[in-house]
Amino acid sequence: MSDKQKIFFFRLLCGDVEGKFDTLFKRVESINKKSGPFDILLCVGNFFGVNNKEFTPYKIGDKKVPVPTYILGPNKEDHVPFYPSDDSEFELCDNVYYLGKRGVYTDSKGVKIAYLSGIFETNIETPWTYNAKDVSGLCDACVRGNPSFRGVDILLTSQWPAGIISGNSNVSLSTNAVSDLPSYLCMKLKPRYLVSGLEGIYYERPPFRCPNLGDHDTTLESVTRFIGLARVGNPNKDKWIYALSITPLDKMKMSDLFQKTTDETPCPFNFNELESKIFKIKRKISGVNQYFYDMNATDEGEEKNKKRNKKPRIEMDQSKCWFCLASPSVEKHLIIAVGNAAYLALAKGGIVEEHLLICPIEHYQSSLGQPPDVLEEINQFKEALKKFYLRNNRIPVFFERNYKTSHMQLQAIPIPKNADRELKDIFVDESEAQGFKLDVLESHGRLDQVIPLKVPYFTVELPDGTVLYTKIQGSVHFPLNFPREVLSSGPVLDMPNRVEWKDCILPKEEEEELVQRLRTDFEPFDFTM
Template sequence: MAEKQKVLICGDVEGHFKFLFNKVETINKKNGPFDFLLCVGNFFGEDNVELEPFKSGMKTISIPTYIIGPNRAADVKYYPDLNGCEICQNLTYLGRRGLYNASSGLKIAYLSGIEETSSEMRDYSFNAKDVTDVRNTCLKGQPSFRGVDILLTSPWPEGITNLDPKKPDFNYKGSKFISWLATHIKPRYHLSALENIHYDRPPYRNQSATEDNMEIATRFMALATVGNPQKRKWLYALNLTPVDRSRLSDLIVKTTDETASPYPKSTLNPDPLGLKMEVQNTQFFYDMDSQDGKRKQNNTDRANKRAKFEFDQAKCWFCLSSPEVSKHLVISVGNEIYLALAKGGVVDDHFLILPVTHHQSLSILPESVAHEMKLYKEAVGKYYEKTDRVPVFFERNFKSSHCQLQAIPIHKNQAPALKETFQEIAECNNFSLTEIPRNSQLHQIAQPGMLYFYVELPDGEKMYYRIKKDFPLQFGREVLVSDRILDMNDRADWRECQLDKVEETELAMKVRKAFQPFDVDV
């Protein structure tokens, strides 16, 4: 289980830097160490002279502090670069909008400014495109998106007090675009300011586009102004495990005071402007730099056609053209497919068979790519055969951004126990594998967008499981390393089996040479 992160969040600072940082330093010494201080609302005020000692280095800020951008014209001049910059040591402006991924795995989404109601954008405002970009950034590469840990917006979301049993009567200026954004990225904590009000709303259960999905809950909190004379709460502490490193059962647990979502069903619309576009499945990828908004389409076209989002292959770990790919592990390259060693492999020649360009899963490969995939599977089988081993192929189309067919060899005498072992370990994880008829193919069973686990046994039998909510990520490995098969239980998690790059390079050279006589001729 990942380590919990300790985070402080404060409301409008309004130039009271000395008071804020002294208070934070005291709290950090007494109850810390804290990993971050996050500030929402108006950070700068009419008089910002108290920041000068921190800028000059005469004073220091005790913990890394992140702020979001200006909410009024008078404050724009205090931000050297509106796209994000360091203001002084341990004080960073995150930028107009985006997703900050901390090294711990904590996901912090943020949106600077106030909602723009006119057609002309200002340096301290956001519009529908901005919230769409944040949504796309959060969902990109997340086939089973759970949500983000924290959402920072200075304005409140419109309608947030709806369904609160206490029926608060606040006079606040809410943003419909922020309500839409919160609905789509499902923050565990949503923090706002600007109203000099402390409001701790009961947690609400996020909406789902499909009825059978159980979404996580969100807790919204508004914080008052730092050092306000009414002594309203302006500082809040969080202690949480990152969402992607938490058990799903922990994330969806219900509380006695939770409510339904305060936002209308219309916020599930994929377009914040309310155009009747088709709901996007999170199996598709979103590009934060997409130019779709600039295309000249009329409302009718946009209503009847699925929005086209381009995937940036340069940022995919497995697209061969990407600078992120581990090219030193590549064994063979064809026209459509390439073969590579798996990082932290179960055995030295644990292979990945992957499309050269971006394809999400085995079930939706174009015919030419699927044909070359078959040739590589046959080549891998012949390579293993020389040492009396047979391949087990499996794919997990869940929390993976690029089609990866894994090939792990076992001794041919162990093959008869495979089917029963897969079924038994699946039952231990509370699911059942379904056999695919001999005359059927995966693409006939798994429709586009479906999440699944798929395994192909050495005798040609195929089984799959349709993933609905959660799935043990190391399931395929766990079966093969079990006592009945390879008896290598200490190699169930790839992270425990990693080599350094020098060792990986040497191993790849050795396997590349051994595989050469079996290489695919395309």
């Protein structure tokens, strides 16, 4: 790939902040003006410290965080109160976001970031610790539903991976701040950059490649670079901030990924030893890079075979989701059409008879971060509904509420053509009356460019294509019935008795009859047939 063809997206990496927020954000602002713009700042280690009074001005809005900042979770019990107690809240202040205990975050530019918060403890589960179960869950989150998984761009851990300084006698680490589990994650996920904190020193290891692990491993043997960052404003002036230009893995040519570097070193980890130590796995080796997996090995052959054939644990219990198509809880009699990645269904307790839902078939919490094929099919359903509603001289309003929901639902409500007059002003005025503000998404913009992946939000798309949105802050009580209140009002549908969905539920027999009629009416517009 030539320099002209390369696509670089700029990231900043930061070590332990430990309450020195002014030092951090002043430095970030300076770098951003001089060498930016940078898309995001990723922080590892302890974000909070003993004294956190400098955070208050940022929290109340007197000072601004210059770049969207993503942080790992607490590494000690004393820091837990500084993080959200509700799993649905991730915004600590404007432009500072808590990634969570573990997971994978693919940003708007396609850079895939895996992360693991806390310090290792064997058997206990607390907000500031992780264990082998968390590591297995993170691996599952990366690989599950992704048969062509190739690796991640960045792996963030607060603890350093044990063995990373092998062969370097000039670096010494505290034994309580390293763990074998980040080493195992490195072998499994093959990050192009592995970044850690907590040690208080800067160390950048020469690049290395983690070997392919056999027939079950679809990752690429791309180069991994480890970066350990020092504490913000440390007296030794060790490097605590790192500017990184990176092309997303999915946008790179294979030849560039496999290209050798002049300073490569042997991989410092042994996968068999790590797997045996962490998971007590016995592995038989047959030939080069050919492995037979047994995640629950015992001395009894029969028991071993039974456990080997067990299906891997699914982290998300989709049986409890009302909208996962494979779930026994979904009300299948409401379904109108099913595609490859999304489906169309009657909204339960709809405002009008043709109040419909577009949902992904698999479990995604919101429209942000979904695979391109899912988004493409959702858009196909939207276009089909526009034509469907137009047959009765009606036009659709689409809205999504990613707040106190677990499965993405794009709601579609048809309104008369003449009812869209001043619809934007009605939504904006009513939002201000209810204590929050709706912003207009620029015509050339995307929702994922203004709302981070895990931040709750509400968005509505008006018939003229205008998109309004709001981030739902932790301190704001967002009215769940807000879009129904607006659309049911006199200027729009004039159906004030249809605000509460529970009051609009039909008996199952009537729902089945309505769905059957809708299936017939929608058939000329159904691209899934």
